[in-house]
Amino acid sequence: MAKPTAADAQLILKLYDLRREAELRKARHWWVVAFWPQSADDFMKVSGAMGTPENNWLRQVMGYWGIASSLVNHGALNRELFLEPSFCGEMVLIYVKLKPFLKELREKMKNPEFLAGIESLIMSSKKSREFLKRMETNLAARRKTMAEGAKAS
Secondary structure (H helix, E strand, C coil), X not given: CCCCCHHHHHHHHHHHHHHCCHHHHHHHHHHHHHCCCCCHHHHHHHHCCCCCHHHHHHHXXXXXXXXXXXXXXXXCCCHHHHCCHHHHHHHHHHHHHHHHHHHHHHHHCCCCCCXXXXXXXXXXXXXXXXXXXXXXXXHHHHHHHHHHHHHHC
């Protein structure tokens, strides 16, 4: 694999800068902190609620990571640089949140390519697959803690 270039670094910094835009920050916060779908139906409910802030945030973040991953998948950005956990961790987190019911989502949406670019990128290197496994373990523990907290309430 080719070493990252100065142009790759500039594009990573530009992508990072775009993540700092005010509305995208709100959207990213919602995805990371508030949105914990437990089923395909939880996702479908938000994706079908057109015009709501949550629907806008769902689409904005998924669109951002979809575009960013396509830059890598089509060779415009160095794969290894992009897949550094410090940059792509949020993308992997979002993927892990949806992975348990991804097949069902693809069927319900009649879109077999839903998240396919992100998925293929994550699966494209040993290092990113290992990061995915760590993220799955961490999120499973988080979901368990949330479920226990809900039962206690």
